Structure formats: C-alpha cells, structure tokens
Amino acid sequence: GDNEFHLALVVDDFDAAHAHHKKMGCICYENEKMGIYFINDPDDYWIEIVPVRR
Template sequence: MKFAFAHNNLNVLDLEKSLAFYQEALGLVELRRKQAKDGSFTLVFLGDGREHAHQLELTWLRDRREPYNLGDNEIHLAFSVDDLEAAHQKHREMGCICYENPAMGIYFISDPDGYWIEIIPEKA
C-alpha cells in the first residue's frame, strides 16, 4: 500500500479575493472547479504548474458570513522559492508579510482569511 499527498484544503470567505491573492503572491493557477448543483459550495483546486504536484483546495461555502476561527493558527502551508529576496520584496509590496525569522532565512505571509504560509528558500 502506498499513499501520496493529493491536496490540502482551506476554507475561504471570499473566493475571488483568495484566488487573486494565491495567483499574485504564489503564482498558483486554477486547475479545476467543482460547484454544488444547489450552489451551496464551490471547490477550486490550485496548482503551481508542475505535473502531478501537490494541490491546494479552496472551499467556499455560500451561507458562510463570519470569518473562520483559526484558533492559535499553528498550522501552515510552506512554499519554497528559487529567489527568496525577490519573493520577499514582492510580498513586502503586497503588505502580506506577517512574521519574519532572518536567522532561519524564512518568513511568513498571511492570506485574506488569516492563514499563514511559510516561504523558504529552495534547497540547492
């Protein structure tokens, strides 16, 4: 028996705002979308352009009006980048950096719903 990562899910309050953020901040693109026949939810799967790569599923619920309670927000996604300095500059300009750890050479950005995303340098 062999398991492989398929996707992670984040529930979002404003799907279009989240899609724009993930496209601008991380270059993710929509791969596919599933909508409930009654319009009660939409699932959007995002990818980084690599074949058979791990995906991010954004779930929008029509009747949800309140922001999600993220608790202590101790869970996060992590993305590696080939040019950490350029990514840091872009995210600073976007105003989405929420925590930096220069000693470790990493930082975190926050999406429109408050989920944290770790940005790490690509391993050489």
C-alpha cells in the same frame, strides 16, 4: 485566528519573493536567522516562504 497549522512554499528566488510580499504588505512574521518568513492569506492563514536549498 486559532490556526494550528500552516502551509510552506519553497521559492527559487527568495529575495524577489520577499520584495514582492513586502510591497504587498502581507508579511506577518520574519525570522532572518532561519532565512524564512510568513505571509497572511485573505483568510488569515499563515503561509511560510522558504528558499530552495541547493
């Protein structure tokens, strides 16, 4: 769609979240250098998934 914004969620276990979303088939974009990825929700909005920074 013509989405102009997105939500970002911080996850404690990035690898587990990534594996779960990959299994669901909802990852729409990945940037391995930045260590983030995006998933699509049912309404086609992008949700950014980022690891907690410690």
